[in-house]
Amino acid sequence: MDSKEALVALNMIEHVGPVRMRQLLEQFGDAPSILRASKQHLLRVRGIGEETAEAIGSWEKSVDLSGELKRIQEFGCHILTQTDKEYPDLLRQIYDPPIVLYIKGELTAKDKNAIAMVGSRLTTHYGSETARKLAYQLAYVGVTMVSGGARGIDTAAHQGALSAKGRTAAVLGNGINIVFPPENAELFQRIAANGAVMTQFPFNRKADKQSFPIRNRIVAGMTLGTVVIEANLTSGALITAGMAIDNGRQLFAVPGRIDSP
Structure with a gap:
């Protein structure tokens, strides 16, 4: 061995x-x-x-x-x-x-310049479009996007980076062979071909309440800073934001719409 x-x-x-x-x-x-x-x-x-x-x-x-x-x-x-x-x-x-x-895919030296993007799973149209546009612009100039693999802001961030033909990495809260949510199966394949799908969890490990904060520290830890979009006060996105601060990394927040409650 x-x-x-x-x-x-x-x-x-x-x-x-x-x-x-x-x-x-x-x-x-x-x-x-x-x-x-x-x-x-x-x-x-x-x-x-x-x-x-x-x-x-x-x-x-x-x-x-x-x-x-x-x-x-x-x-x-x-x-x-x-x-x-x-x-x-x-x-x-x-x-x-x-x-x-x-790792499914590859991490390269280019990924040293990485920014995380996190936020709500139940995002608004404004939130998802803002995430896509910002991720596109960052990826276009050579910044690697890093996020989870969830619905909402995570998905939008990866889509934006891929549309710019840039690099992106999805960090999972479960085993690498588990596709969650299931509708992101094709997206994960595209991410692996243009970056990496990654996790610290063994095969067949299902996600639970404990695994997501464990995952979040990787998202915050492998990036220079974290962008937060539409996160509520008890969200995992704010846990990631706190981890970014604890690690001495930059933290950014996208302002909400002026007519948002």
């Missing part, structure tokens, strides 16, 4: 996240050594409790690594880890960068 395969396995263990992963690597040096470690040695690591040590020690019972590697190959995606040069530099700088990224 090489280091990348071991990182894929660790990413599939429920109790191992980026912060604990960093602590484990500081102790053991590399990912294969973590998987070979005894429970006794794992418990000596700061932040690793009984449950996590047990999960790592018995990982072969819960993780289908060979199946996951086969799915990666058959789906036509690839894995990036923090040691790969294609891994986004800005994302490496956040407190909890993903252990691995599943």
Whole structure:
């Protein structure tokens, strides 16, 4: 087992996240050594409790690594880890960068100049048209657009970038093989051909309330700034905006219509 395969396995263990992963690597040096470690040695690591040590020690019972590697190959995606040069530099700088990224398509050096665009799923015509136009203009001058894959502003941002023949990246809150919403299947194919569809989640992982904030930190973390369009006070878009500020990135907001309630 090489280091990348071991990182894929660790990413599939429920109790191992980026912060604990960093602590484990500081102790053991590399990912294969973590998987070979005894429970006794794992418990000596700061932040690793009984449950996590047990999960790592018995990982072969819960993780289908060979199946996951086969799915990666058959789906036509690839894995990036923090040691790969294609891994986004800005994302490496956040407190909890993903252990691995599943990529359908390609990330390139051009994507260092990236801006996120987030907002409501239930957008108005004004909001979606503004998102398309702004994404078009940014992509036209070589800025990579980054957003989620949801309805509304996310979709409009990708459409705008693609119409300018620019680059765009969709960050998913589920496994890369799950198309959600289903009507965006063709859009995701176009994004993969002109940028990347990406996620930190293993195959078949469904989205839930916990996965979207995890996804949002990637959107904010791999970009120079975030543009917010039509976000309500409890929206995930504002969570992303807060993460952008926490990471020292720029934050922009599109004013609403003067006749909007």
